[in-house]
Amino acid sequence: MTRLLHDPREAATLLRAGELVAFATETVYGLGGDARNDRAVAAIFEAKGRPHFNPLICHFPDADAAFSEVRRDERARALAEAFWPGPLTLVLPRRTDSRVALLAGAGLDTLAVRVPAHSIALDLLKAVGTPVAAPSANRSGRVSPTTSAHVLEELGGRIAAVLEGGKCAVGLESTVLDLSGGGAVLLRPGGVPTEAIEAVIGPVGRPLKLDAGPSPTLRSPGLLLSHYAPGLPVRLDASEAGPDEALLAFGPAPSGAGLSFQLSEAGDLREAAARLFAGLRFLDAEGSRRGLARIAVMPVPGEGLAEAIRDRLARAAAPR
Ligand code: AMP
Numbered sequence: 302m303t304r305l306l307h308d309p310r311e312a313a314t315l316l317r318a319g320e321l322v323a324f325a326t327e328t329v330y331g332l333g334g335d336a337r338n339d340r341a342v343a344a345i346f347e348a349k350g351r352p353h354f355n356p357l358i359c360h361f362p363d364a365d366a367a368f369s370e371v372r373r374d375e376r377a378r379a380l381a382e383a384f385w386p387g388p389l390t391l392v393l394p395r396r397t398d399s400r401v402a403l404l405a406g407a408g409l410d411t412l413a414v415r416v417p418a419h420s421i422a423l424d425l426l427k428a429v430g431t432p433v434a435a436p437s438a439n440r441s442g443r444v445s446p447t448t449s450a451h452v453l454e455e456l457g458g459r460i461a462a463v464l465e466g467g468k469c470a471v472g473l474e475s476t477v478l479d480l481s482g483g484g485a486v487l488l489r490p491g492g493v494p495t496e497a498i499e500a501v502i503g504p505v506g507r508p509l510k511l512d513a514g515p516s517p518t519l520r521s522p523g524l525l526l527s528h529y530a531p532g533l534p535v536r537l538d539a540s541e542a543g544p545d546e547a548l549l550a551f552g553p554a555p556s557g558a559g560l561s562f563q564l565s566e567a568g569d570l571r572e573a574a575a576r577l578f579a580g581l582r583f584l585d586a587e588g589s590r591r592g593l594a595r596i597a598v599m600p601v602p603g604e605g606l607a608e609a610i611r612d613r614l615a616r617a618a619a620p621r
């Protein structure tokens with residue numbers, strides 16, 4: 302049963318316990334989970350039925366909290382000053398000491414951060430005291446919800462609670478702006494018009510058409526076939542690892558593998574999703590150090606999160 306809550310403190314208690322709680326922002330209802338809890342983040346993808354791991358936006362009660370997870374520059378400071386709280390998401394380099402789960406950022410070195418303009422959401426975020434990762438609170442491929450009733454239709458029975466926050470005022474997702482490179486690149490148009498951003502920081506690059514395929518300026522990761530792939534080549538559907546291979550295991554692993562990382566001995570998909578990016582990073586670094594030739598990956602069968610895991614592994618294995 303999904304509960305309908307009216308007290309942000311009750312919602313905060315659930316989030317701190319690793320449960321999922323949907324909450325209203327001025328844009329749309331978000332499906333929130335503790336961004337530092339990798340099981341909770343995996344559960345977000347599972348509840349949405351997302352076929353791949355898009356990086357999630359982390360929500361904060363104020364700019365100081367947001368900038369404690371990412372490195373800000375003068376442009377980010379000026380934009381935060383002008384538009385936060387509000388429907389602008391900034392993609393910035395992740396701080397090396399950030400404790401946000403790798404899965405929340407889809408394994409990237411950047412994080413998307415935002416301070417929403419909704420008093421109940423801000424009360425919730427203050428009470429939680431950790432970053433809250435939240436994509437829109439709908440099933441994958443469906444329309445974003447702007448009332449608690451929509452959320453219950455979409456996710457009732459799949460999440461712990463919805464915090465009532467009325468009807469969303471903007472009803473349109475946040476503008477996503479990438480400041481992690483030299484320039485400023487619009488990744489998604491949204492609640493803050495691009496012209497308003499340009500009035501603060503000057504020209505903003507618009508990527509090529511979203512359906513035009515991979516382009517060097519288009520950094521929204523879900524759209525790139527191979528993004529942040531490990532340095533070592535990846536071999537999929539391996540039943541065992543050769544002497545020059547590191548093994549990414551799922552379920553009972555063949556004996557005798559040298560370097561290996563177990564995603565989930567029991568074959569638990571949520572555990573595997575939570576450990577995926579850490580596993581790839583570990584095998585890549587340690588395998589390279591030992592002079593191994595590639596990473597062999599055991600099959601991850603099944604639906605739901607398994608599909609998202611296979612999607613990410615296929616990207617990691619895609620030719621570069
Ligand atoms: P949603 O989860 O539906 O609110 O969508 C979040 C949007 O932000 C997606 O378009 C993501 O690709 C984008 N996004 C989130 N984090 C990053 C990041 N680190 N780099 C680039 N784009 C991001």
Ligand code: MG
Nearest residue numbers: 436437438445
């Ligand atoms: Mg969405």
